[in-house]
Amino acid sequence: MTRLLQLLIHRSARFRALMHKELLTTLKDRTSRMILVGPLVLYVILFGYVATFNLDYAPYALLDMSKTRQSAELIRAVDESAVFDRVMTLQNTAQIAPAIDSGKALVVLVIGQDYAEKLSEGQVAQVQVIIDGRNSTTAQLAAGYLSIIAGNVSGAGTVFESIRYLYNPNNLTQWFILPALIMMLSMLQIMVLSALSVAREREMGTFEQLLVTPFTTGELLASKAVVPILIGIFLGTLIFLISVFWFQVPLMGSILKIYAVMAVFVLSIVGLGLAISAYSKTMQQGLLIAFVTLVPMVLLSGLFTPVDNMPDWIQTITWADPLRFALLSVRRIYLADASWAHIAYTMIPTAAVAAVSLPFAYHYFKKRL
């Protein structure tokens, strides 16, 4: 019994020493510390302010061929809307092309000559909207807004008079992006750190020194995993705080749930990173492979474009992407306070990736010794 206790104390002491060494190598250099935190904060601020799919400003040009009281009424309604800003008033149809081509106007509103007649005759009056389709998202939004305005003017109203956005009442893109960044940005750092960890030792020749120490493979691998995990959770917390206190995205769910998701997710990423690191011979190789894995993981995760919009065969691939379910869970916890049962169910694929990648990393690590 005493011997077992002694062994345990001995083991834990030497593991602490190993951890100390790992933390030191990662954090001793000022530049590396800067690289870990600086750009990350920058990204959060950048994404928080820049990434918006909401249409706040649409410059438009007007071609009014009707020039009647009825057309003036419609024009007034468009001008009064907060979104549309008239930058040009055109005289004839020949001026439409230059207005769009030059990019000065996103939209050209064309009111035909027979507009007033048709309205007074009780017929359908067409208003043509020419849209700059080089930017299809904004184009669709602009067309949608104009339909609503026209519907209000004609008095018919739209079909649905009230629209309620559950969990995000003002439908802000920020609320959609920021919670996701907690996972996405910490993933980038964890992946790069863990992918470089073993490769760096190998390249610098210190791997040989590690091998002559009495540490077991498991201990070495654990020490390589713990540091990226700690840093990843620290960074995730940082982004979380920025999101709550700087951008004031209200947190609806519990912090505990967010950290539970983070724990599972971080394990799966560290597993992938270490497997890459153990596999690659040089740091360059490690980083390149990590990069080639990261980019599709981010693209397929639904960070910017919904997974549901993708074709079915790509949706099948996204099941292997741990980020997808981590994002889904964290958004649902953050904004909608999803239940533990729902989160556990959602996180199954991510946990499966962790369950495969960690033993895989161990296997590769052992093989390379």
Place this chain on the structure above:
Amino acid sequence: MNVFSLWLTHAVALTLKETRQILRDKSAILLGVFMPLMLIILFGYGLSFDVRNIRLGVVDTVRTEQTERITASLVANESFKTTVYVARSDALKALESFEIEALAVFEKQNTSSVSRQIVVDGIDAPRATMIVNAVSGAAGIAMAGETEGAGIVVVPRIWFNESVISTWYLVPGLFVIVLTLTGCMMTSLVLAREWERGTMEAMIATPASPSAILVSKTFPYFCLGMLGWALCMTAAYFSLRSAGARQLLAHFELFGFVPADGLGIGAGDFRRDPFSVLGFSGHGAREFLAGRDPFRVYF
């Protein structure tokens, strides 16, 4: 032998050396060729702002002719997977457990008027907007078929991209991003590695001029980038039909790739230890990606 032919000999020899190094390490080829190709395929098929497969719920407690017509059109529409609920509470429960994404409710208000409401899961904000537009649009068409007569109809006509397919707007911008990324990432390491291994000293000691060394570092990676580029173009050929655009893109690529290479080499020389260089170039490239205005296209 004059000075230029001597310089050329050096440059060619060094380029050959660099090429052999690339061929020995497959990861550069992975990044330069495989990655752009994979991204084009993913972007071309995967990333889409075009809304599909909307899981919609409908609750109709008033059951007028009009609301039934709208409900029928929503059920028939292929963009929606519509479920009809009897009670509002059931539907809301389904919405809260994320089984459906949006809910169209027709209810009787206090008097004879009918309240028509959309409740949408707003967690995915961009998709929520698209869903609202799609549901309103489909319902609007169903209504218009019924109410003949007065009204203003907005007819959108979209220039440059008639059918509003967002792939068309993503792909051209993507080309530039991909090639800048790969260019920057690949070249950032080459000088740093030489410094670290001490082979830079050996190279400087040779009679080869700095410009010859620089050319040898740039040219093979440029070729690799162009190869990836050519593959991308082939892959995109069938989805992107705009002859003038392709020409323009080719030029843009030439101008875009050289600075990216330069940026990478600059970073490599600035910080001579590989870890920092990787950090610099990785973040530099990503910053480029993040800062890139996604709403621009080089058509």
